[in-house]
Amino acid sequence: MYRKGCPDEYPITLVLNGYEIAVFQLTKHDLEDWAYGYLFSEGFIQRSSDVGSIIINEEMGTINVSLLNGFNEEELFTKKKHYTAGCGRGVTFFSMTDVKNFQKVSSEHSYKLSYLLKKRSEFAQNSPFYLETGGMHGACIVDEAGNITVREDIGRHNAVDKIIGHTIRMGLQPERLVLLTTGRVSYEMLSKAAKFGFPVIGSRTAATKQAVQLAKYLNIEVIGYLRGKMANIYTSTGRVENDLLEIPAVEMH
Incomplete structure (x- = not known):
């Protein structure tokens, strides 16, 4: 075995x-x-x-x-x-x-859902500690050139802190980045992303009702169950275009 x-x-x-x-x-x-x-x-x-x-x-x-x-x-x-x-x-x-009371997020960048699904797949393939153990969380940023950077930890919020730490040390601008995570997007996860100013957050699992409410208030696009050819688009900032017409994304109000 x-x-x-x-x-x-x-x-x-x-x-x-x-x-x-x-x-x-x-x-x-x-x-x-x-x-x-x-x-x-x-x-x-x-x-x-x-x-x-x-x-x-x-x-x-x-x-x-x-x-x-x-x-x-x-x-x-x-x-x-x-x-x-x-x-x-x-x-x-x-x-x-x-x-x-955080500043509302502003960004003119938009993405196709098929692109985010592709980057989510690349993220999964470039998570060595998860592939080794099957028991790690990860967080990933996608820059405007399509490059990804991954950080992993036993805790989903720790992984997000690690990737945020990387971005501020590198002097990267939040409006040009997408945050992807393996973990549930709860209010404290949303707060970390909002504090940095990520305009788009994608997760392979769900977002909580409190996180979605905060995301709408702070003008952040949140996508859950980002895997294969499926997704739930929880918010409606217009930053993510659903180009997978045969498998509709579900917007949650």
Whole structure:
């Protein structure tokens, strides 16, 4: 009988300017990308240059980050934590109300559904840890030239943080990118994408009702069940054209 390997996960403590933020279950790949992505997603930094240094100690299970401009420690520790749903338990400091105050997303770029399905297939073929274990999540960006970049983790939100960290470190512009993910698009996943400004999010599985409501409010196109020749288009920004007439995409209102 053929057996796949087991996916890895480790408790990693994030320490910010000497303050312990939380302990996260992470896969030990692309941890620097994760740190940048998580700090950006949670509003600790606005750009990669806000970070003075990052010291990763895998043996001790710590990521020590120094911010050049500091942060409001008192405000942080009085904010309510929201523990995220699903695998690879995470924590966010943003509520649904907070996310509604994010800037609405603007982009003139549009895509054919057949193109996004093709890129989703390329994403699957270029996810080595998933292919090895069958138990990893992934996140992928597609740039305007059609190039893809993939990051993987035991947690779907961790994988998204890793790919966001990569994009801000590379100085990429959000309006020219598509975000693809293997995980369910819940409100905290939508908030991460909205914070960066992705105009289009595609997932191989579903989006929650709360995420769809937020996406409509923030002008983000969300497509679920993106696999084979099928898809659910949950929103209606006009950025995705359904050119698969024989298999209609279903718009959810």
